[in-house]
Amino acid sequence: MKSVLGKLFISLFMVGSLSALAASDIFIFQTAKIKIDNKEGSIFIGTPVKVLKKVDDKNVLVEFSGMAFGDKLYTGKTKSLLMATKKEGSFADEGQVVKVQAVIEKGYLSEVPAEIWEEHEEFFYEMCTQCHGAYKPQSHTMLEWDAILQTMSGFAQLYEDETEYLSRFLKANASNGFYPEQK
Ligand code: HEC
Numbered sequence: 001m002k003s004v005l006g007k008l009f010i011s012l013f014m015v016g017s018l019s020a021l022a023a024s025d026i027f028i029f030q031t032a033k034i035k036i037d038n039k040e041g042s043i044f045i046g047t048p049v050k051v052l053k054k055v056d057d058k059n060v061l062v063e064f065s066g067m068a069f070g071d072k073l074y075t076g077k078t079k080s081l082l083m084a085t086k087k088e089g090s091f092a093d094e095g096q097v098v099k100v101q102a103v104i105e106k107g108y109l110s111e112v113p114a115e116i117w118e119e120h121e122e123f124f125y126e127m128c129t130q131c132h133g134a135y136k137p138q139s140h141t142m143l144e145w146d147a148i149l150q151t152m153s154g155f156a157q158l159y160e161d162e163t164e165y166l167s168r169f170l171k172a173n174a175s176n177g178f179y180p181e182q183k
Contacts, residue, residue, distance in 0.1 A: 027113055028046060028047045028049065029116050032108040035103045039087055043104065044168075046168070046178050050063045061101060062104055064084070065098060066084065066100070068092035070090045072084070078142065080143060081178070117172070128152065137174055139175070142171040142176055145167065149170070
């Protein structure tokens with residue numbers, strides 16, 4: 001009995017020491033409006049969330065965590081990858097990691113990251129393989145992609161919104177992005 005308790009303690013401790021992202025199992029399929037503390041907000045494509053419970057036939061309560069900077073929530077202090085925004089008030093003190101709960105329609109959730117990013121990926125292959133082979137998004141970190149895109153978006157003659165679109169795909173799938181375990 002003693003040893004069973006010991007094991008239980010160890011496994012709980014290990015779960016706690018993993019990042020909150022790794023514990024997530026479902027993802028935002030499409031940027032969507034949500035309610036956070038009864039205030040309007042948005043959650044952005046690709047963000048990992050955990051489903052806590054069903055609210056009604058259409059909606060579920062989800063939880064996600066990130067680093068707060070004013071009314072924006074990012075994956076980390078480099079503010080490379082935006083997870084959510086909130087209309088009134090800030091999420092927490094600057095740079096604080098917080099857990100957020102929100103109500104969202106089930107239709108906005110997907111279990112398969114590859115499905116979420118299908119159109120982005122097509123655009124990426126179309127625009128970024130004219131001069132060289134495709135570099136896998138996982139081959140670079142988010143910050144590296146920011147730097148690389150500064151030259152490459154010019155090379156590919158992308159408009160600003162196209163660069164933004166591609167940037168989110170590359171960073172979400174970067175080696176330290178939303179899905180690091182899928183490297
Ligand atoms: C007009 C040709 C051209 C296009 C289009 C182009 N690239 Fe490049 N790319 C290059 C050249 C030349 C290099 C090598 C020299 C350099 O690093 O500047 C390179 C290098 C790279 C590297 C390696 C950089 C490193 O330091 O590891 C990456 C990653 C990359 N490109 C990504 C992209 C992406 C993403 C796009 C689409 C937005 C793109 N490229 C579009 C010409 C192009």
